Amino acid sequence: MRVxxxxxxxxxxxxxxxxxxxxxxxxxxxxxPQWWRVQMSTKLFVVALLVAFIAACLLIRLLRGxxxxxxxxxxxxxRRRRLRADRSLREAVxxxxxxxxAKALKFAKKSYEADGQPAAVLLAARSAHALxxxxxxxxxxxxxxxxxxQLARLMTEAEFAVISCDYEKAAEKLGMLQSDxxxxxxxxxxxxxxxxxxxxxxxxxxxxxxLRKHKALTEEEARPLLCRVHIERLRTCADENNAGDSDALxxxxxxxxxxxxxxxxxxxxxxxFFARTGKGCTVRRTIERLLDAEWDSALARLYGFCxxxxxxxxxxxxxxxxxxxxxxxxxxxxxxxxxxxxxxxxVEYYELSLRWQPELETHLALANLFKHLGRHxxxxxxxxxxxxxxxxx
Numbered sequence: 001m002r003v004x005x006x007x008x009x010x011x012x013x014x015x016x017x018x019x020x021x022x023x024x025x026x027x028x029x030x031x032x033p034q035w036w037r038v039q040m041s042t043k044l045f046v047v048a049l050l051v052a053f054i055a056a057c058l059l060i061r062l063l064r065g066x067x068x069x070x071x072x073x074x075x076x077x078x079r080r081r082r083l084r085a086d087r088s089l090r091e092a093v094x095x096x097x098x099x100x101x102a103k104a105l106k107f108a109k110k111s112y113e114a115d116g117q118p119a120a121v122l123l124a125a126r127s128a129h130a131l132x133x134x135x136x137x138x139x140x141x142x143x144x145x146x147x148x149x150q151l152a153r154l155m156t157e158a159e160f161a162v163i164s165c166d167y168e169k170a171a172e173k174l175g176m177l178q179s180d181x182x183x184x185x186x187x188x189x190x191x192x193x194x195x196x197x198x199x200x201x202x203x204x205x206x207x208x209x210x211l212r213k214h215k216a217l218t219e220e221e222a223r224p225l226l227c228r229v230h231i232e233r234l235r236t237c238a239d240e241n242n243a244g245d246s247d248a249l250x251x252x253x254x255x256x257x258x259x260x261x262x263x264x265x266x267x268x269x270x271x272x273f274f275a276r277t278g279k280g281c282t283v284r285r286t287i288e289r290l291l292d293a294e295w296d297s298a299l300a301r302l303y304g305f306c307x308x309x310x311x312x313x314x315x316x317x318x319x320x321x322x323x324x325x326x327x328x329x330x331x332x333x334x335x336x337x338x339x340x341x342x343x344x345x346x347v348e349y350y351e352l353s354l355r356w357q358p359e360l361e362t363h364l365a366l367a368n369l370f371k372h373l374g375r376h377x378x379x380x381x382x383x384x385x386x387x388x389x390x391x392x393x
Contacts, residue, residue: 085115092123101130118149122156129160151177158190167197185216196225201233226260231269238273249273250282261286264296271302281307288315297328304332309339327357331365338369360389 030038040048092107105127112120121143128136137160144153154173161170174191192207208225211217217225237249253261253270260266267286274280284306287299300319306312313336316329323329334349350366353359367382 081114085111085117085120088114089117089120089123092120092127096123096127096130101127105131105136118144118146118152121149122152125156129163155187155190158187158194162190162193162197165197167194170194171198185211185214188214189216192225196229199232201229201236205229205233223263224265227263227266227269230256230260230266234270234273238277247279249277250279253282262290264290264299268298268302271305275305279307280305284308284312291319295323295326297326299328300326301328301331303329304335309336312336313340325356327353327359327362330356331359331362334362335365338365343369343373358385358389360386363389 027039027041030040088107088111092104092111095101095104095107105124108120108124108127111117112124121140125137125140125144128134128140141153141157144150144156154177158170158173158177161167161173170190171194174187174194177187188207188211192204192211195201195204195207205226208217208222208229212219212222234249234252237252240248253274267283267290271280271283271287274282284303287303287306290296290299291303300316300323303312303316313333316333316336319329320326320333330349330353334346334353337343337346337349346369347366350362350369353362354366363382363386367379367386370376370379370382
């Protein structure tokens with residue numbers, strides 16, 4: 001339908017033009033007094049006027065193009081320069097990831113000289129650092145002096161300080177990031193590495209929880225980190241309060257979330273701290289729950305340090321009905337009996353523990369027990385056995 005309309009319109013225009021041309025329009029006379037006179041038909045004059053108009057338009061466009069030619073050439077050169085810079089930048093990125101650091105530095109330098117991009121400076125700095133060329137690294141990193149690239153510079157310097165094990169410098173750079181309010185996920189991860197290396201356990205605990213909250217750490221990744229941080233905090237507290245306020249350790253234990261207190265590795269490391277400060281009863285219920293849920297001989301060995309000797313002995317003997325050959329449980333029962341001065345039962349449990357699994361700690365416990373009982377030959381026998389185990393490695 002549209003084609004038909006166009007055909008009709010073209011034919012109508014043609015008919016109109018033919019009618020218009022067939023009429024007599026008269027003539028046009030151009031006179032310049034005393035110089036020349038031109039007379040032509042009106043139709044020819046209109047055609048000449050149209051041709052002159054078109055020629056004038058073309059001439060003007062040609063003149064404008066000629067005047068703009070230097071600018072066009074400049075823009076073309078600028079485009080070529082940027083294309084070369086971008087190509088060099090891409091090649092630098094590829095070379096850096098390939099481990100070809102000298103090549104990466106070369107292309108990054110070409111890109112920077114062509115366009116001055118901050119990305120080229122970062123690539124050059126990373127390449128120089130990978131080449132262990134500190135002079136060129138400092139030269140490139142100093143070129144990142146604008147506010148818009150301040151974050152990139154601080155992160156790069158902090159990361160390289162961690163790689164060089166200069167954790168104090170890394171902490172300084174990360175502190176500058178924090179003062180600017182730039183604490184994104186990458187900065188938090190780097191801060192965690194630095195705080196753990198500097199043994200800032202309270203800060204590490206806060207960072208782990210923050211990363212886990214933002215799903216930057218999975219539960220599986222966070223669990224061993226939390227375990228280590230809790231152990232170090234408990235160790236520090238136990239060392240500081242060994243001869244003072246022994247309740248501080250118990251209070252710290254209570255601040256740990258219940259789910260995290262169920263970590264067996266944490267309990268295994270924490271029990272000696274509580275035993276040393278006389279607060280073993282703090283972890284008694286936790287150990288009982290863990291052993292009821294899943295038996296662990298190493299955990300059962302520590303049950304003897306959980307205070308409340310009578311109750312622990314009764315619970316341990318109930319477990320013995322199902323775990324008669326467990327050396328860890330037998331050791332704990334021997335220790336509990338020794339605490340209650342049940343010397344015969346203590347010796348029996350210790351010897352049964354040694355029968356199923358010889359341990360240095362069990363030999364020393366028996367030697368001390370026989371020393372207390374005045375049975376020196378047996379005391380020396382177990383000391384010799386302990387010495388042989390130490391010598392054997």
